[in-house]
């Protein structure tokens with residue numbers, strides 16, 4: 001039995017037909033975890049769908065009504081890059097409920113993983129890039145409205161920049177990150193500006209990739225094409241240390257995208273499966289060392305072989321088990 005909960009529903013499947021976004025990955029992840037005895041049935045908990053009023057803590061009533069009534073324009077549907085149906089809306093509401101539940105459980109158990117979610121390209125007024133509802137932004141706003149947390153930090157390691165997250169929570173005026181050799185410590189002004197925010201956003205992503213307009217996060221790290229494990233891990237360590245020096249969150253939302261993988265069809269970074277597991281461990285150790293609860297969402301993953309996407313996502317569970325089990329053993 002795991003020392004934390006995995007949030008999952010068989011209704012996470014998105015009925016979007018033949019698509020580069022393999023919406024059956026959620027089921028395959030669960031099956032792998034059970035087959036390999038990483039998890040047993042009692043480790044899984046099922047979410048309730050997020051309510052309209054919860055979703056409207058982030059999205060405009062106008063947009064939510066269009067989703068509910070099937071009133072998106074053809075252009076809006078095209079921008080989403082997945083076909084609209086009420087079943088797809090229901091699935092996004094369930095992923096969002098899953099992120100709310102994972103955030104709540106993280107406060108109890110130090111960590112919790114939503115085996116879904118991570119829809120960081122959803123904006124208050126529109127969806128894009130396979131993302132209809134910004135599940136973890138809603139989760140943050142719901143927990144704040146319940147007085148469960150005050151401040152949160154998002155750590156987005158999907159290969160694509162978290163543009164929706166950046167807009168929803170507003171960025172600081174800090175310049176985007178540059179290559180490690182040119183890295184400079186944050187200025188004092190950045191510290192005070194960031195401290196005034198209630199959500200601090202970090203995004204590590206490939207610079208030359210979607211989205212081509214990147215609204216500023218609190219910290220953006222624009223990585224070069226082909227960036228490998230060592231360079232990536234150094235950048236992540238740097239961004240986490242810098243962010244956690246400037247800002248003390250009550251919750252970390254870790255977006256554990258599988259698409260920085262070197263064989264991803266929509267990514268151009270060079271990480272290995274082992275490097276991605278080290279990435280997960282780095283985030284979990286940073287959270288644990290500071291006693292900050294961490295909730296995880298999965299976001300993208302479009303490897304040539306779906307088994308690789310599944311392995312990368314399952315490794316996130318293994319990494320959490322190793323880091324938090326070891327901590328439990330130490331008491």
Ligand SMILES: [Zn+2]
Nearest residue numbers: 158159160300
């Ligand atoms: Zn992505």
